[in-house]
Amino acid sequence: MAKNPLSEVFGFPINNQGNKAQHFRLNKLCPFANIVPNCTKDKADDPLGVCSVNFEENAIITCPVRFREDWLIIEKAAEFAFPPKSKWTSISEIKLTDADGKAAGNIDYVIIQLDDDGQVIDFASIEVQGVYISGNLRNAFKKYMQNPTDKFVWDGPNYPHPDYLSSSRKRLIPQMLSKGGIFKAWNKKQCIVIQEEFYETLPELPEVDEKNAEVAWFLYRLIPNNNLGTLELTLSRTVYTKFKAALDVITMVRPGEIESFIALLQDKLTVKRQITPENPKSFNLN
Numbered sequence: 337m338a339k340n341p342l343s344e345v346f347g348f349p350i351n352n353q354g355n356k357a358q359h360f361r362l363n364k365l366c367p368f369a370n371i372v373p374n375c376t377k378d379k380a381d382d383p384l385g386v387c388s389v390n391f392e393e394n395a396i397i398t399c400p401v402r403f404r405e406d407w408l409i410i411e412k413a414a415e416f417a418f419p420p421k422s423k424w425t426s427i428s429e430i431k432l433t434d435a436d437g438k439a440a441g442n443i444d445y446v447i448i449q450l451d452d453d454g455q456v457i458d459f460a461s462i463e464v465q466g467v468y469i470s471g472n473l474r475n476a477f478k479k480y481m482q483n484p485t486d487k488f489v490w491d492g493p494n495y496p497h498p499d500y501l502s503s504s505r506k507r508l509i510p511q512m513l514s515k516g517g518i519f520k521a522w523n524k525k526q527c528i529v530i531q532e533e534f535y536e537t538l539p540e541l542p543e544v545d546e547k548n549a550e551v552a553w554f555l556y557r558l559i560p561n562n563n564l565g566t567l568e569l570t571l572s573r574t575v576y577t578k579f580k581a582a583l584d585v586i587t588m589v590r591p592g593e594i595e596s597f598i599a600l601l602q603d604k605l606t607v608k609r610q611i612t613p614e615n616p617k618s619f620n621l622n
Contacts, residue, residue: 340488341476341496343395343558344387344402344567346375351486352565361385361484369404377401378474386477388558388567389469389496395558395567396498397531398473400444400466405569409464409554410447412571413527416552417460418449425450426462432515440514447527460525463511467534468503471496500537504586512583516551520579526551532572533557539590541575541582549576 342350347367348357360367364383366375377399378384387402388395403409414424426447432440445462473496480488508530519526532555541553553575558567 339491339495341389341391341471341473341490342386342480342488343390345477345480345484346385347387349395349560349565349567350480350484350488353486354565357565358484361481366401368401369407370401384474384477385481386473389473389498391498391533394533396533397466397556397558398469398498400464402466403464403529403556403569408569408571409462409529409556410445412554412574413445413460413462413529413552414447416527416546416549416574417447417525418458423450423452424448432518434518440518441511443515458524460527461515461519462527462529463515464529465503465507465511465534467531468499468507469496470499470502498534500534503534504538509583509587512579512586516579516583520550525549526579527554528552529554529556531556531558535575539585539588541577541585544576544578546574546576548578550579551577551582553577 340350344350346357346360346365348354348360359365364374364385366373366385368387370376374380375383375385377386387399388397390396397403410426414422414426418424424447426445428445430443430446432443434440443461444464447460447462448456449458451457472492472494475492475494476490476496479490479492508528516526528551530553535553535555546552555572555575557570557572559570560566561568
């Protein structure tokens, strides 16, 4: 079966060869409300314009900007955080500091509930995360851009694929520990926006009712729209949890079989017997 790691390039599936899709590819544009009209992923002057990759018959989002489609993520988060018919707005990239004034990172978005005079009533955080990629995605992308055809095939070395483990250990968990811990102390609601396929690689989290939730996990998928020749960001489901209960489960290391560890120790000891110790008096296996 022919391999192709590229799902969306500059906002459109590669099998979309329409005028609009070609226009975005030619001009390296981003249709998902980037900070500037052009894609800036990886390098502003030479962007890696891959929004999502193919993996196990699903399109997996690699760029967090891809989640901005129609600003659905903001709308759904506000519905969770605030009462119905609330007046609200959002601000992106807000610096967060701890009690000592040390930076704890930037909040992707803060949604703010306002009164009629524009004063802050309440607020909540939104953290958005794409998936890290293992392998060399740029080589496949560069090859495709030389001839952007829907027949593109790539089977080069270091084939790219989602790295879910690094995405959780290096990104999701540190964010929950630092920034999430501050919002928990403030008793403010938190929203986490990830792809459902990513969430399914995490341990099963203890769920609670929406009214008792401190964290809402908004799980999205990319669903083909055959009429438009695009993939649509679609909220698949929402999982509600407590903050500490979810963090405890995610950070807990699942132990392997103790028998395997004992066998490893035995192997090490066997090797050790074959080597004369530097200090025989301190090491005696007889």
